[in-house]
Amino acid sequence: QKEVEQNSGPLSVPEGAIASLNCTYSDRGSQSFFWYRQYSGKSPELIMSIYSNGDKEDGRFTAQLNKASQYVSLLIRDSQPSDSATYLCAAPLRGGSNYQLIWGAGTKLIIKP
Amino acid sequence: EPEVTQTPSHQVTQMGQEVILRCVPISNHLYFYWYRQILGQKVEFLVSFYNNEISEKSEIFDDQFSVERPDGSNFTLKIRSTKLEDSAMYFCASSLNGARGSGIHDEQFFGPGTRLTVL
Numbered sequence: 469q470k471e472v473e474q475n476s477g478p479l480s481v482p483e484g485a486i487a488s489l490n491c492t493y494s495d496r497g498s499q500s501f502f503w504y505r506q507y508s509g510k511s512p513e514l515i516m517s518i519y520s521n522g523d524k525e526d527g528r529f530t531a532q533l534n535k536a537s538q539y540v541s542l543l544i545r546d547s548q549p550s551d552s553a554t555y556l557c558a559a560p561l562r563g564g565s566n567y568q569l570i571w572g573a574g575t576k577l578i579i580k581p
Numbered sequence: 582e583p584e585v586t587q588t589p590s591h592q593v594t595q596m597g598q599e600v601i602l603r604c605v606p607i608s609n610h611l612y613f614y615w616y617r618q619i620l621g622q623k624v625e626f627l628v629s630f631y632n633n634e635i636s637e638k639s640e641i642f643d644d645q646f647s648v649e650r651p652d653g654s655n656f657t658l659k660i661r662s663t664k665l666e667d668s669a670m671y672f673c674a675s676s677l678n679g680a681r682g683s684g685i686h687d688e689q690f691f692g693p694g695t696r697l698t699v700l
Contacts, residue, residue: 500686511672511691558626560686563675566605567612567637567679568626571687 470561471493474572481579485543491557491572494538501540504556508575512556516542533571547579583607585692587673595697600602602658602695604673613676615648615654616687619642624672630656631679663699670694 471494482486493501500519502513517522518531518540530543544551552568561570583651586605594600606613615627628647629636647659656675660667674692 496631502688504691509623511670514688514690517688518643558624561626566641567629567631567686569624569686570626571618571624573623 470559470570472557472559472570472572474555474575475577476573478578480578480580483547483549483579485547486498486578487547487551487579489542489555489557489575489577490539490576491541492539493559493560494558495559495561496535497539498559500560501533502558502569503529503540503542504555504558505513506554508554515555544577549579549581552577552579573575583609585673585675585690587671587692587695589695590693591696593700594700596665597662600660600663600697602650602660602673602697604658604692605654606656606673606675607677607690608673609683610677610690612676612679612687612689613650614676615658616672616674616691617669618672618694621667624659627658627671629679631678636679655699660697663697667697668697670696683700 473510502537503515516531519531525530528545532541554575554576557571557572563571584638588603613630618624626639628638628642645661649657676688676689678687
């Protein structure tokens with residue numbers, strides 16, 4: 469059974485600090501990883517995709533991928549109260565046409581003013 | 582910026598009734614998906630659709646479910662005889678491409694969702 473695991477939190481971070489969110493995956497062959505943000509009662513909103521080992525930066529967000537250790541992380545710099553949400557990690561299920569994304573349970577992030 | 586749209590935002594139905602959830606994917610996208618999320622639980626894949634046929638479906642997507650692209654813009658999910666446990670948020674998503682070579686997958690963009698309540 470392919471799995472994507474996340475700590476459910478909540479993770480509480482002071483405003484202006486760096487929030488670090490982690491995700492591990494079981495399928496060593498996975499090549500694509502996605503971070504989504506989900507506000508309560510809303511749909512997942514794509515923040516970052518990452519395909520290669522190393523860091524990928526987009527504004528205040530940095531995704532990090534380490535395929536050897538099978539983890540992917542998301543750093544949020546200069547955290548704002550509006551960043552308070554649940555962050556979902558997703559990766560495609562291998563096998564067949566494998567279009568489906570497998571999702572972690574999400575980490576609830578709370579930014580304290 | 583192009584976005585996926587879904588209607589209705591909230592659907593209330595009686596157990597055993599048929600419901601149709603509608604989606605308009607991003608116009609130049611070729612791959613379409615339905616996911617659901619039961620309150621407080623993980624997002625779950627239901628089905629993917631490409632070139633007017635189902636590409637992949639999960640165990641959840643049984644004979645009670647069907648999908649259709651009735652015209653050039655809409656993508657629908659039909660539940661023939663709703664059950665109490667079908668109550669969930671249903672999300673439509675689309676991507677420009679699907680799985681490219683070497684396991685690289687295109688980004689999927691989600692619509693706002695339809696909250697289905699089965700009484």
